[in-house]
């Protein structure tokens with residue numbers, strides 16, 4: 001009888017532990033994507049897209065029709081979401097499946113919907129790229145509301161402004177005072193940005209060194225350079241060497257430029273000693289599968305160790321945004 005009871009107890013224990021395993025399968029290791037655009041799906045922009053489409057930039061002639069900006073000649077172009085709801089469902093499902101948290105900014109209505117649907121997985125950001133957009137007071141009030149934890153995406157380059165332009169200084173002062181990390185777009189914007197898309201854009205205003213004066217005025221500001229200042233690697237490395245709180249993200253260029261070029265750039269950043277200052281970012285727009293496409297670039301980087309990949313995908317963002325790692329397990 002005693003033996004039978006013991007056997008029964010063991011069996012119950014075994015069944016309970018098996019049950020426990022089946023109801024809570026191991027979650028994938030957490031990922032933080034620091035660069036997501038929460039945007040309304042615009043049907044005229046919602047076209048198919050082939051990643052790494054900037055591998056061929058043949059130029060053109062002003063008197064001829066320019067070739068389409070996005071290349072769609074590949075076996076499986078990424079499909080755009082057709083509606084805001086389809087986009088939200090796809091993003092939320094992907095975050096859940098990949099155990100992913102996002103830093104998102106853009107359309108305030110979309111952003112609030114996403115945050116409401118997945119409060120633990122969305123960190124909201126608010127950007128200002130020109131003093132015409134809102135007053136410093138209005139911006140400070142928004143930051144103080146508690147909804148926004150990040151300032152970004154700030155993109156003065158598209159407005160023909162340097163990030164150190166004094167007209168933006170009050171906004172950065174507010175972020176510094178409130179301990180809010182800032183993400184600034186520095187780098188390229190695609191093919192023909194200045195003469196085909198946005199006349200005020202200047203390639204030279206993406207130079208990482210243009211951040212130096214602003215950083216000197218705000219020595220406590222935590223800043224991440226979006227798009228890692230691509231392709232100006234030397235200035236990027238020098239700036240990070242001189243400024244201990246400057247990080248970079250890999251967003252955008254990792255799915256648009258040729259893969260050999262992306263890997264050379266990322267490898268150089270790590271080789272120069274900045275493996276702990278690189279943040280993973282997608283620059284997600286309207287193609288939900290772009291998340292997996294961009295993650296595959298990091299997964300396939302055979303020159304990175306497992307730990308280096310974990311730093312880029314998670315640990316560095318936890319440190320940069322002052323998050324609690326235990327909340328992501």
Ligand SMILES: [Zn+2]
Nearest residue numbers: 153155185226
């Ligand atoms: Zn950008």
